[in-house]
Every structure is written in C-alpha cells, then in structure tokens.
Amino acid sequence: MDQAVSGFQRVPAEDLAWLGTDPVPAAPYYDPVYFEAERQxxxxxxxxxxxxxxxxxxxxxxxxxxxxxxxASLLIVRGxxxxxxxxxxxxxxxxTQLVEEASGRQSKFSxxxxxxxxxxxxxxxxxxxxxxxxxxxxxxxxxxxxxQVCGGMMFVNFDAGAAPLRDWMGAYAERLEQxxxxxxxxxxxxxYDIEANWKLTYDNFQENYHxxxxxxxxxxxxxxxxxxxxxxxxxxxxGPHRTQRIWSNPEPALKPFQRAGxxxxxxxxxxxxxxxxxxxxxxxxxxxxxxxxGTPTQPFSHTVYxxxxxxxxxxxxxxxxxxxxxxxxxxxxxYSLAQIRDIHAEDIAMIERGQRGLTSGALSHIHxxxxxxxxxxxxxxxxxxxxxxxxxxxxxx
Amino acid sequence: MMQNxxxxxxxxxxxxxxxxxxxxxxxxxxAARRSASTPEEREAFFHAAGPRLDEALDYLDARxxxxxxxxxRRLMDLMLGLAHVALAVEIQGPDEVKSAPWRDRMRIVRSSxxxxxx
Numbered sequence: 001m002d003q004a005v006s007g008f009q010r011v012p013a014e015d016l017a018w019l020g021t022d023p024v025p026a027a028p029y030y031d032p033v034y035f036e037a038e039r040q041x042x043x044x045x046x047x048x049x050x051x052x053x054x055x056x057x058x059x060x061x062x063x064x065x066x067x068x069x070x071x072a073s074l075l076i077v078r079g080x081x082x083x084x085x086x087x088x089x090x091x092x093x094x095x096t097q098l099v100e101e102a103s104g105r106q107s108k109f110s111x112x113x114x115x116x117x118x119x120x121x122x123x124x125x126x127x128x129x130x131x132x133x134x135x136x137x138x139x140x141x142x143x144x145x146x147x148q149v150c151g152g153m154m155f156v157n158f159d160a161g162a163a164p165l166r167d168w169m170g171a172y173a174e175r176l177e178q179x180x181x182x183x184x185x186x187x188x189x190x191x192y193d194i195e196a197n198w199k200l201t202y203d204n205f206q207e208n209y210h211x212x213x214x215x216x217x218x219x220x221x222x223x224x225x226x227x228x229x230x231x232x233x234x235x236x237x238x239g240p241h242r243t244q245r246i247w248s249n250p251e252p253a254l255k256p257f258q259r260a261g262x263x264x265x266x267x268x269x270x271x272x273x274x275x276x277x278x279x280x281x282x283x284x285x286x287x288x289x290x291x292x293x294g295t296p297t298q299p300f301s302h303t304v305y306x307x308x309x310x311x312x313x314x315x316x317x318x319x320x321x322x323x324x325x326x327x328x329x330x331x332x333x334x335y336s337l338a339q340i341r342d343i344h345a346e347d348i349a350m351i352e353r354g355q356r357g358l359t360s361g362a363l364s365h366i367h368x369x370x371x372x373x374x375x376x377x378x379x380x381x382x383x384x385x386x387x388x389x390x391x392x393x394x395x396x397x
Numbered sequence: 398m399m400q401n402x403x404x405x406x407x408x409x410x411x412x413x414x415x416x417x418x419x420x421x422x423x424x425x426x427x428a429a430r431r432s433a434s435t436p437e438e439r440e441a442f443f444h445a446a447g448p449r450l451d452e453a454l455d456y457l458d459a460r461x462x463x464x465x466x467x468x469x470r471r472l473m474d475l476m477l478g479l480a481h482v483a484l485a486v487e488i489q490g491p492d493e494v495k496s497a498p499w500r501d502r503m504r505i506v507r508s509s510x511x512x513x514x515x
Contacts, residue, residue, distance in 0.1 A: 187509075188507055188508040188509055189508075190503045190505045192503045192504065217489060217492060218489070255487045256487075261480065264454060323509065324509050324510060324512070325462065326457075326458050326462055327454050327457030327460075327462055327465075327473055328458050330510050331450075331480060333508075333509050334477045334480045334481075335480040337424065338428065338481050338484050339488075341428070341505070342489065344503060345503050346496060346499065348499055348502065348503075
C-alpha cells in the first residue's frame with residue numbers, strides 16, 4: 001500500500017525539536033529523593049483524576065479513594081444539594097478514619113469510635129457530650145479537598161490555592177467534554193500493581209514504537225500498511241498536557257470472530273450518537289498521570305498512581321453510555337474489555353524489565369526518539385517542577 | 398434444576414457440553430476460566446460455539462436482557478465466555494500460554510455485564 005492510500009505521514013522531527021533532543025537522565029525513574037520531590041511538586045500540586053461522576057449518582061452516594069501519593073484516604077460524596085465534594089476520610093476529633101466501605105449511599109457518616117456524625121456536606125451534625133469539648137461545631141467539619149469535574153471526570157487537588165481545573169486543562173477541557181467518557185453512566189474497570197516507576201509505566205502508553213514488537217497479534221488495526229510502527233498521525237501540546245491522534249489502518253487485518261464481535265456493538269453506538277465524534281481517534285494525556293481515549297468502541301481512561309519510586313498501580317476504566325440494553329451490546333462490551341486488557345497485559349512484562357534495568361544504575365541516561373516525544377514532554381514537565389522545588393528547598397536551607 | 402431440564406434453548410442443544418465449564422455469571426470468572434483451561438479445551442469451545450455467535454445473539458436480542466433466565470441466561474453467559482476464549486484462540490494463538498500470567502495480574506473489579514449477576 002502506498003502512502004497516498006494509507007494517508008500516513010510521519011510528524012516531522014523538526015516540529016518536535018523544541019522539546020530538546022538530548023539524552024534524559026535515568027535517576028528520575030528510580031531515585032527516592034527525586035520521587036519525594038515529585039510527590040510534593042507534581043502530585044500534591046496538580047489536579048489528579050480520582051473517579052467519574054457516575055459513581056456518585058444520587059445525594060448520599062459516596063466512594064472512598066485511597067491515594068498513596070498523598071498518604072490520604074478521601075471520602076467523595078454527593079451532597080443533598082447535588083454538589084460532589086471530597087473530604088479527608090478522617091474524623092476531626094482524633095483522626096480516626098470514618099469510612100471503611102469502598103462505596104455506598106448514606107445520609108450521614110458516623111465515626112465508629114465516639115459517634116461524631118457528619119452530613120453529606122461534611123458539617124458536624126452531632127457529637128455525644130459535645131459540651132465537654134473546648135471547640136465549636138463549626139470548626140469540626142470534615143476537612144475538604146478541592147474537587148472539580150470536567151467531562152464527567154472527577155479530579156482533586158491537594159493545593160488549596162490551585163487554579164481552577166478548566167483553566168489548568170486549557171483547550172483540552174472542551175475536547176474531553178466531547179468524548180464518550182463525558183456521557184458515561186457506567187464503566188468496567190481493571191487494576192494492576194506493577195514493580196515500576198509511574199513515569200516508566202505511563203510512558204509505555206505514550207509511544208507506539210513498541211507496538212509491532214510487543215503487540216504483533218493483538219495490535220492489528222493500529223499497525224501495518226505504510227505505518228509499520230503504528231505511529232500517530234499528529235501530536236499536540238497544551239501546557240503540561242499533550243495529545244496524539246491515533247492512526248487507523250485503512251485495511252485492518254481483523255480476524256473473522258473479532259470483526260463479528262465488533263459489529264455487534266456498532267448499532268447501539270450509532271443509535272446513541274457516539275459514532276463520528278470529533279475526537280474519536282484522539283488520546284488526551286492530562287498531566288501528570290491520566291490519559292483518555294475517545295475511540296467509541298473502546299473509550300477508556302488509564303491512570304497510573306505512584307506508590308514508591310519503583311512501584312505503581314494502574315487503573316483502567318472502559319466507559320459506557322447506558323446500561324447493557326441487549327445481548328449484542330453486552331457481548332460487544334465484554335469483548336472490548338477483554339481485548340484491551342489483553343493488550344495491556346502484554347505491556348507490563350516489558351515495563352518491569354525496564355525498571356530492573358534502570359534501578360541497577362547501569363545507565364546514566366536514556367534516549368527518546370522523535371516519535372517518543374510525548375514521553376520527553378512528560379519528563380520535561382515533571383523535571384522543571386522538581387528542579388524548581390529542589391531549588392526552593394536549597395534556598396530555604 | 399429439574400433433572401431433564403434443557404441446559405440451553407433447543408436450537409443450541411449441541412453446545413450443552415460446554416455449559417458447565419464456560420457459562421459463568423461474572424466477567425472476572427470468565428476471564429479466570431480462560432486462563433485456567435487448556436489450549437484443547439479453548440479450541441474445542443471456540444470451534445463449536447464461534448460459528449453460532451450471530452445466531453445466538455440474534456436469538457437473545459429478541460428477548461429482554463434483564464429477564465433472561467434458565468437456558469436463555471446460560472446461553473448469554475456462554476457467549477460472554479466465548480468472547481474471552483475467542484481472544485485466546487483467534488488473536489493470541491501461540492502467545493496465549495505466555496501472556497496468561499501477566500493478564501491475570503490485571504484484576505477485573507467491575508463490568509457492566511455484572512450488574513444483574515447473582
């Protein structure tokens with residue numbers, strides 16, 4: 001197939017040269033000092049994805065989210081006023097964690113230790129023998145953490161002075177709002193623990209250079225023809241965020257059952273107006289650790305939460321609009337979920353091998369080619385924040 | 398279950414030998430069974446049930462999904478099991494054995510198909 005037929009043209013390297021071309025230091029991918037600086041300067045200062053509004057559909061609906069990078073457990077709850085808020089899952093009396101359930105629906109939350117009881121807005125409603133304390137009820141509300149929503153996705157920010165979510169997202173806010181995730185009412189989820197740095201893990205999903213080697217069988221529609229590596233057709237950058245448009249093989253090598261299975265999901269998607277959306281071939285990467293894919297048959301998000309310099313947890317969610325309405329739709333969703341899980345499973349072996357190599361200290365630097373520009377952009381955005389943070393620390397010392 | 402009750406709707410009686418192994422109620426169970434089966438078991442199921450997919454889904458689509466029970470419900474679960482097994486046989490092929498342990502580390506914690514599962 002010639003290039004005109006496939007429509008593929010590689011993004012010119014000179015368009016990406018502004019990101020730099022030098023080797024990138026290896027230590028940030030395993031060094032505990034660097035990891036601690038990232039925790040403070042990146043994860044505690046930016047908007048971090050924690051869930052989807054469809055998880056808290058009604059007043060009193062709540063989810064508990066434990067975030068290792070903040071050493072925090074959050075209680076995310078929809079109030080009687082309809083607003084969704086995040087609170088530290090901590091009783092202000094003496095620090096006891098309030099909620100053990102992962103999710104549920106309650107009109108109030110009582111600490112099991114001394115029965116301090118809070119409303120869905122976090123206010124202290126009652127506390128036994130409260131007159132004996134030396135504090136007022138209004139000062140005993142649950143401690144709130146900033147939570148804002150865009151495109152159905154809930155984000156928290158531990159920096160009380162942070163700029164609003166939409167300002168931080170820039171032009172990508174509108175794109176996210178036009179993806180299927182913004183209309184999702186339910187989702188499937190799988191999670192994995194991985195012995196690897198969060199950036200190394202995340203980077204695997206920012207470059208297509210590995211596709212033909214790691215996904216030769218499962219990567220069917222995204223490689224081949226005039227684009228043997230399955231490189232993206234375009235890349236873009238917006239502040240600390242980035243995007244790429246995924247190339248589609250015009251003559252994908254689909255297997256018979258795979259094709260039959262996929263076809264079963266198409267009519268319900270068409271009926272719901274989910275085909276032909278403007279960003280349906282786009283990958284949106286929100287700094288630091290979330291990306292969202294707009295593909296209608298497999299609209300998913302992938303978040304990589306840091307746990308330790310060489311340990312992370314991945315959460316993948318495939319979003320659906322409406323409950324399963326027919327056997328065909330249920331089948332197509334099951335196939336789609338199992339298929340993307342297969343592909344991700346192929347990646348994690350390589351990522352852990354990469355971590356073992358890096359942690360050995362054998363390398364002072366690693367290398368990114370122009371088609372790994374998204375990985376370089378993430379490093380640049382992290383490193384500028386870490387270096388500024390370390391410089392402030394040095395000044396203060 | 399009554400002793401002589403059909404496991405599947407009559408038109409699909411030929412797939413009954415696969416029900417016990419492959420018609421499981423939850424997505425995570427179906428994914429786990431794929432890994433816990435032999436290549437021969439997967440191939441036998443795929444080759445018998447794969448060609449019946451369209452027919453089975455057409456049959457089930459004519460019924461309300463929420464009300465599926467007994468033989469119809471088992472046929473639905475069987476086709477959902479087939480989704481996993483098809484990936485193993487048709488896509489992964491010789492790589493299936495090698496990739497299974499990595500895939501098992503991806504824990505399915507939620508699926509839209511589990512909503513009405515017992």
